[in-house]
Amino acid sequence: MFxxxxxxxxxxxxxxxxxxxxxxxxTILPDFMESARPLKGTKPYTVLxxxxxxxxxxxxxxxxxSQLIRPFKSETDRYGKYSLSGEYAYDRPFLWxxxxxxxxxxxxxxxxTTDWHENHMLNPAAVVPGSVMPKYPFLFKKNIDLDTxxxxxxxxxxxxxxxxxxxxxxxxGTFAQAKKxxxxxxxxxxxxxxxxxxKDAYKNGNIKEIVALIxxxxxxx
Amino acid sequence: xxxxxxxxxxxTVAKYFTISAxxxxxxxxxxxxxxxxxxxxxxxxxxxxxxGTFGRLRPxxxxxxxxxFTVSGIFATWFYVGQRVLKVSMAESKFLxxxxxxxxxxxxxxxxxxxxxLALGYTTSKxxxxxEWPVDIAIVVVWVLWGVSIFGLIGIRREKVLYIxxxxxxxxFLGVAMLYVFNNMEVPTYFVSGMGNWFHSVSxxxxxxxxxVQWWYGHNAVAFVFTVPIIAMIYYFLxxxxxxxxxxxxxxxxxxxxxxxxYLWAGGHHLLYSxxxxxxQTMASIFSIILILPSWGSAINMLLTMKGEWGQLKENPLVxxxxxxxxFYMLSTLEGPIQAIKSVNALAHFTDWIPGHVHDGxxxxxxxxxxxxxxxxxxxxxxxxxxxxxxxxxxxxxQTTGIVMYFTSMWISGITQGMMxxxxxxxxxxxxxxxxxxxxxxxxxxxxxxxxxxxLIGVFMWAYNIYKTATSSKAIEKEPQYATPMA
Numbered sequence: 001m002f003x004x005x006x007x008x009x010x011x012x013x014x015x016x017x018x019x020x021x022x023x024x025x026x027t028i029l030p031d032f033m034e035s036a037r038p039l040k041g042t043k044p045y046t047v048l049x050x051x052x053x054x055x056x057x058x059x060x061x062x063x064x065x066s067q068l069i070r071p072f073k074s075e076t077d078r079y080g081k082y083s084l085s086g087e088y089a090y091d092r093p094f095l096w097x098x099x100x101x102x103x104x105x106x107x108x109x110x111x112x113t114t115d116w117h118e119n120h121m122l123n124p125a126a127v128v129p130g131s132v133m134p135k136y137p138f139l140f141k142k143n144i145d146l147d148t149x150x151x152x153x154x155x156x157x158x159x160x161x162x163x164x165x166x167x168x169x170x171x172x173g174t175f176a177q178a179k180k181x182x183x184x185x186x187x188x189x190x191x192x193x194x195x196x197x198x199k200d201a202y203k204n205g206n207i208k209e210i211v212a213l214i215x216x217x218x219x220x221x
Numbered sequence: 222x223x224x225x226x227x228x229x230x231x232x233t234v235a236k237y238f239t240i241s242a243x244x245x246x247x248x249x250x251x252x253x254x255x256x257x258x259x260x261x262x263x264x265x266x267x268x269x270x271x272x273g274t275f276g277r278l279r280p281x282x283x284x285x286x287x288x289x290f291t292v293s294g295i296f297a298t299w300f301y302v303g304q305r306v307l308k309v310s311m312a313e314s315k316f317l318x319x320x321x322x323x324x325x326x327x328x329x330x331x332x333x334x335x336x337x338x339l340a341l342g343y344t345t346s347k348x349x350x351x352x353e354w355p356v357d358i359a360i361v362v363v364w365v366l367w368g369v370s371i372f373g374l375i376g377i378r379r380e381k382v383l384y385i386x387x388x389x390x391x392x393x394f395l396g397v398a399m400l401y402v403f404n405n406m407e408v409p410t411y412f413v414s415g416m417g418n419w420f421h422s423v424s425x426x427x428x429x430x431x432x433x434v435q436w437w438y439g440h441n442a443v444a445f446v447f448t449v450p451i452i453a454m455i456y457y458f459l460x461x462x463x464x465x466x467x468x469x470x471x472x473x474x475x476x477x478x479x480x481x482x483x484y485l486w487a488g489g490h491h492l493l494y495s496x497x498x499x500x501x502q503t504m505a506s507i508f509s510i511i512l513i514l515p516s517w518g519s520a521i522n523m524l525l526t527m528k529g530e531w532g533q534l535k536e537n538p539l540v541x542x543x544x545x546x547x548x549f550y551m552l553s554t555l556e557g558p559i560q561a562i563k564s565v566n567a568l569a570h571f572t573d574w575i576p577g578h579v580h581d582g583x584x585x586x587x588x589x590x591x592x593x594x595x596x597x598x599x600x601x602x603x604x605x606x607x608x609x610x611x612x613x614x615x616x617x618x619x620q621t622t623g624i625v626m627y628f629t630s631m632w633i634s635g636i637t638q639g640m641m642x643x644x645x646x647x648x649x650x651x652x653x654x655x656x657x658x659x660x661x662x663x664x665x666x667x668x669x670x671x672x673x674x675x676x677l678i679g680v681f682m683w684a685y686n687i688y689k690t691a692t693s694s695k696a697i698e699k700e701p702q703y704a705t706p707m708a
Contacts, residue, residue, distance in 0.1 A: 151417030
């Protein structure tokens with residue numbers, strides 16, 4: 001049979017494809033629906049948090065920080081309750097990471113504050129001596145991309161039926177409504193910050209990336 | 222038609238991709254060395270503002286060496302090996318020649334857009350699939366063009382039986398196509414809501430499902446970029462260079478179909494103790510162990526091909542590259558399954574042991590095969606002797622030293638950090654804060670960066686040697702049969 005296949009490239013290719021294709025089907029499909037269910041109480045991100053999550057992704061925070069607490073005592077002691085599948089139901093993409101050059105962040109909102117993040121992002125080694133994390137002064141200079149954050153929320157609502165605007169769930173509404181909500185959310189973060197540039201920018205109607213990033217991380221619980 | 226010398230093979234496209242393999246190898250590995258030094262000396266993160274941080278550069282390194290250096294090497298060797306084992310010249314078909322050149326230029330444009338977009342922060346964040354959807358589309362087009370080349374050349378072949386290398390090239394084409402398309406399913410947000418950045422997209426899958434698809438892809442991208450096409454290379458270049466027939470046809474059959482069947486199940490070993498279903502994790506763990514069989518099958522087949530001919534290792538530096546490559550392949554394919562055992566993985570996951578494992582495979586196996594393959598091809602493409610045998614020797618030893626420094630330091634640092642994370646004091650409290658487990662790694666990170674630098678210097682020596690070969694080496698009149706002529 002193999003000799004015959006080696007002279008018939010078409011059937012050879014079909015054979016290879018069948019052999020490699022079905023492992024994916026057998027391992028991924030059976031639990032697909034179940035793995036997509038949210039926990040009771042898991043809510044989609046607010047638009048400001050989505051903007052912050054985009055900042056997190058743009059700067060590759062996931063290359064050094066995991067968001068997956070494994071069920072070992074050494075991990076739950078250090079980071080909090082182990083992660084559950086349903087908690088990730090609105091994570092597109094997932095951000096588990098593969099290397100902990102820095103600590104896990106899945107529940108960082110439980111033990112770090114706006115103030116801590118503000119100091120740390122400007123100069124990590126000043127807050128954690130010996131830290132190898134880069135400084136992120138530019139997050140205090142750049143404005144968030146509100147349009148793209150809203151576009152992402154609207155897309156997941158329309159395409160994947162993410163329950164915005166449902167009872168007990170975050171409001172999305174029109175872009176104008178969402179913008180108002182984003183400024184209200186951002187105001188709470190800005191109030192807890194010291195940086196004068198960020199405060200001035202907020203007064204002038206601009207939200208800096210650092211504000212959205214902190215909003216996102218404070219929501220990780 | 223009987224003698225291979227009767228056909229005038231056309232290496233135009235092979236030469237193009239040889240150049241891009243060298244250039245992108247230098248780019249990708251230079252970024253790798255820079256980010257390795259960034260871990261040891263964090264001030265280096267501030268060199269280029271937001272574009273120079275570890276998080277931005279890391280995907281440029283990984284994608285640069287995987288899709289730049291390695292994929293160029295795969296294409297270059299295909300456009301060389303393909304013609305020769307199918308006994309047909311690219312010059313015989315204007316159409317295939319056009320497709321080959323088109324593939325190259327689209328590839329170069331794709332690479333340029335990819336590098337710039339990653340530097341600007343346009344990323345999906347999924348490892349080795351970071352490119353946003355416009356780049357994905359460019360990649361799919363390039364890949365389809367390559368498929369046209371493969372099956373086009375097969376279509377007009379004179380040699381009816383497909384040689385082992387061709388099986389592996391076909392599998393590479395099919396495997397990457399399937400994996401890449403399904404893992405990069407994403408919805409561009411601009412087209413749904415009509416606002417925001419048109420580069421941006423969201424993944425078709427969420428949470429645990431996204432992780433499953435990603436590591437089904439991520440692990441098997443390793444299979445079909447770093448393993449399968451590299452086996453295609455060694456099945457051609459080792460027998461050619463050494464003048465020895467492949468040890469066992471049956472073993473090559475068993476290894477090929479075994480590898481195809483087993484590899485795809487093992488992706489879940491990246492997700493042990495995560496929130497994906499437990500049975501998937503166990504299955505992945507078991508299949509990872511089974512994977513030793515077909516992996517070692519190919520490697521042993523290659524080593525036994527050298528049976529009774531080990532003296533060649535003394536005379537021929539290219540045989541050294543190939544033999545050490547298959548040895549690193551064996552090391553790496555034993556180490557991987559060990560790390561896929563659940564209890565070992567509990568320690569190893571999230572530590573430096575994982576990138577250490579990746580690099581003994583990529584530097585030792587993938588890098589050495591591509592470097593060795595291009596050394597074999599160069600005199601036959603340019604009709605010149607290799608410029609300097611001494612330089613090849615020096616490069617080999619420098620890079621081997623670099624690899625050993627790299628993986629030994631990463632083993633120590635990975636296991637050290639893994640042990641410290643779980644260490645407790647006499648009352649059962651965690652013994653170390655997180656930063657304790659980072660500070661202790663400094664000497665190992667420095668050593669790793671130095672090892673990587675050695676390897677990079679070797680790549681520069683390789684580039685120089687090939688450049689001098691093409692431009693100012695002694696011409697050869699007749700194509701050499703076996704051992705590559707070197708001055």
